[in-house]
Amino acid sequence: MMNARTAVVVEDDRDVGDAISQLLDLAGFDVVVAHTGAEALALVHEVQPDLVTLDLTLPDIDGVEVCRRIRTTSDCYVIVVSGRTDEVDRLVGLEVGADDYLVKPFSMRELQARVAALFRRPRTSDVMGVGVEQPAVADARTDPTPGPTRALGCSDLTLDRSSREVLVGGEEIDLTRTEFDLLAHLVSNPGVVVARQDLMRAVWASDFVPDSTHVVDVHLANLRRKLRRAAASNEWIRTIRGVGFRFDPCCP
Missing domain, CATH: 3.40.50.2300 (Response regulator)
Known part of the structure; x- marks a missing residue:
């Protein structure tokens, strides 16, 4: 076919x-x-x-x-x-x-x-x-992330949903699909604390999701490590203990 x-x-x-x-x-x-x-x-x-x-x-x-x-x-x-x-x-x-x-x-x-x-x-x-x-x-679960999202604060992070590209300082960051989808969902909700369960529903888009929300922590740890290699001082993704994660477009 x-x-x-x-x-x-x-x-x-x-x-x-x-x-x-x-x-x-x-x-x-x-x-x-x-x-x-x-x-x-x-x-x-x-x-x-x-x-x-x-x-x-x-x-x-x-x-x-x-x-x-x-x-x-x-x-x-x-x-x-x-x-x-x-x-x-x-x-x-x-x-x-x-x-x-x-x-x-x-x-x-x-x-x-x-x-x-x-x-x-x-x-x-x-x-x-x-x-x-x-x-x-x-x-009902379509990713609400807008098109190109640019100038996200004091550091140059660019997320383009249409091309599924993430750039830090003009250099492309190689992300897996899951890492990109997690970042895209957080970027679409700047300053909002997103619970782990909500991230799982948004990214896995199914009731058949992994048993433990620790899966989210693993993927986000990988994502942060890749972003940190490109910009060591970035703190775009914050962990809110006991709740979830927040995307801060303006890092200190």
Whole structure:
């Protein structure tokens, strides 16, 4: 199909891989399957997919390292699908760039819901009407961030929603989709304290969100680290203890 989205399913369990492949195929994806980390990296480089489902337990390269390498060349959506249930595994997966983390065993309906939630996020390269069917609730959760947002205070931070670019001092900052979406939502509410739960609803755009709001802290820590490397003195994102986060356009 000319306009179909493409997915790479990375799974060493062939039965699970076949089940995920069938689900995504029915949802309108062109699906290719990898059973090893090396094969997955080669396929991601070759087909430039829109979505990757990634098992962490692979026979050659650990899935966390596979995710880290994918993020150096692709901004596709990545859903980790793993039998590792410890919170530290979830956090590590998210720290290296995964957009979501699904623990085995899981239902195919939950996977479908999570994929649909990811594709409701703004994405300039999307072809409308293709891929996972999008529930009507998506319209009520559209990111309210305006177009180009410039001159945000004493430091030069530029966020352009249409091109999904963030510039600090004129230099582009390389953010993951989740990091950009979190920053965009905070920038659209300057000076307002946004609770972690509200950030999760706005960015994940689904009732099927990660179990712990600590996921938000992990992504925001990565975002702050990248902004700080570009402008060491910036304090644009403030933590309001016990509540959430606030974007201050004028830092001291």
